[in-house]
Amino acid sequence: MDVEARKDAPPPARGNKAMHRFLVALNCGMLALGAIGGPLLSRLYFSKGGHRQWLSAWLETGGWPLLLVPVALSFVARRARDRAAPVLLTPPRILLAAVALGVATGVDDFIYAYGLAYLPVSTSAILISTQLAFTVFFAFLVVRQRLTAASVNAVALLTVGAVVLGLHVSSDRPPGVTRGQYWLGFTLTLGAAALYGLVLPLVELAYKRAAAGGGRAVSYALVVEMQLVMGFFATAFCTVGMIVNKDFQAIPREARQYELGEARYYTVLVWSAVLWQCFFLGAVGVIFCVHTLLAGILIAVFIPVTEVAAVIFLHEKFSSEKGVALVLSLWGLASYSYGEWSQARKAKKKREHAAAVEAQQPAAP
Numbered sequence: 392m393d394v395e396a397r398k399d400a401p402p403p404a405r406g407n408k409a410m411h412r413f414l415v416a417l418n419c420g421m422l423a424l425g426a427i428g429g430p431l432l433s434r435l436y437f438s439k440g441g442h443r444q445w446l447s448a449w450l451e452t453g454g455w456p457l458l459l460v461p462v463a464l465s466f467v468a469r470r471a472r473d474r475a476a477p478v479l480l481t482p483p484r485i486l487l488a489a490v491a492l493g494v495a496t497g498v499d500d501f502i503y504a505y506g507l508a509y510l511p512v513s514t515s516a517i518l519i520s521t522q523l524a525f526t527v528f529f530a531f532l533v534v535r536q537r538l539t540a541a542s543v544n545a546v547a548l549l550t551v552g553a554v555v556l557g558l559h560v561s562s563d564r565p566p567g568v569t570r571g572q573y574w575l576g577f578t579l580t581l582g583a584a585a586l587y588g589l590v591l592p593l594v595e596l597a598y599k600r601a602a603a604g605g606g607r608a609v610s611y612a613l614v615v616e617m618q619l620v621m622g623f624f625a626t627a628f629c630t631v632g633m634i635v636n637k638d639f640q641a642i643p644r645e646a647r648q649y650e651l652g653e654a655r656y657y658t659v660l661v662w663s664a665v666l667w668q669c670f671f672l673g674a675v676g677v678i679f680c681v682h683t684l685l686a687g688i689l690i691a692v693f694i695p696v697t698e699v700a701a702v703i704f705l706h707e708k709f710s711s712e713k714g715v716a717l718v719l720s721l722w723g724l725a726s727y728s729y730g731e732w733s734q735a736r737k738a739k740k741k742r743e744h745a746a747a748v749e750a751q752q753p754a755a756p
C-alpha cells in the first residue's frame with residue numbers, strides 16, 4: 392500500500408517495480424469495471440421506474456465507507472513500524488483541496504445523473520467521451536502534461552468516433568421523455584464531461600503539491616485516503632440534495648413500484664454504489680500510477696464497450712455507427728499505448744547511454 396510512484400521520480404527498484412505493475416493493473420481493472428458497470432446500473436435504475444436524480448448521484452460516491460478498510464490497514468501497518476505515526480498521511484492543505492474536489496465531484500455526479508435520467512446510456516456515454524478532449528486541454532493547462540503526436544492522434548480518433556455516433560442521437564429519445572428534457576439531459580451531460588475533465592488534472596496537481604510539501608513521493612495509501620475524503624464530501628453534498636428533495640422518504644415507495652421488484656431495486660442500488668466506487672478509485676489510481684491523460688483515454692476507450700453491453704443487457708439499439716466508434720476507440724488506445732511505449736524506450740536508451748559515458752570518464756585526481 393505504501394508503494395510510491397511518480398512519473399518524474401527515478402525508475403523504481405525491482406520489488407517496487409512489480410508492485411507498481413500490480414497497482415497499474417489493479418486500477419485499470421477497477422476503472423474498467425466501474426466505467427462499464429456504473430452507467431449501465433444507473434440507467435437500469437431510471438429505465439425500470441426510478442426517478443430520483445439526487446439518489447442516483449448519491450450512489451456514485453456513497454460507497455466511500457468501503458475505503459475505510461484499506462485506509463485502516465495502512466494506518467495499522469504504519470503504527471506497527473512507528474508508534475508516533477500520524478492518523479492521516481495527507482497534509483492539511485491537501486485535505487482542504489480534497490474537500491473542495493469532493494464537493495466539485497458531488498456537483499458533477501448530480502449533473503451526470505440528471506442527464507442520464509433523460510438519455511439512453513449509449514447517448515450519455517458518447518457525450519461523456521468528450522471528457523477526454525477537456526482532460527487533455529485542462530491537463531495541459533493545470534499540470535503541463537506534454538502533448539505528443541500519439542496522444543493527439545488518440546484524441547482525434549476518439550473524437551471522430553463520438554461524432555460518428557452523435558449522428559444518430561436525435562432518433563433515440565427514451566419513451567416518456569420530452570424534447571426539452573432530452574436537450575436538457577444532453578447539455579448537462581456535456582457539462583459533466585467538462586467538469587470531470589477539470590477535476591482529474593486538479594487531482595494530479597494535488598498529488599504534486601502533496602509531494603512537494605512533504606519532500607517525498609506520494610504513496611498509494613495517500614491516494615486512497617484522499618479519495619475517501621473526496622467521496623465523503625461528494626456524498627455529503629448529495630445527501631443535502633436528497634433531504635431537500637425528500638428522496639429518503641420516497642425510496643420504500645419507489646422500491647415497491649419498481650418494475651423488476653423490490654429486492655432487485657435494492658440490489659441495483661447497492662451494486663451501483665460498489666461499481667461507481669471502483670470507477671472513482673480506479674480513475675485516481677491510474678492518475679497516481681501513470682498520469683491524468685491515461686485515465687481520460689481509458690474512460691473514453693471503455694465507452695464503446697458500454698455501448699455493446701447496453702445493447703446486450705438493456706436492449707438498446709446497435710447501429711453501424713457504434714461499430715465504427717468501437718474500432719476507432721480501440722485504434723486510439725493502440726496508438727496511444729505505442730506512443731507511450733516508444734517514448735519510454737527512448738528515455739531508457741538515453742539513460743543507459745548517459746550512464747555508459749559517465750562510467751568511461753577517468754576519475755578526478
Ligand SMILES: Nc1ncnc2[nH]cnc12
Binds near residue numbers: 501519522
Ligand atoms: N459523475 C460522473 N460519473 C461518471 N462519469 C462521469 N464523467 C463525467 N462525470 C461523470
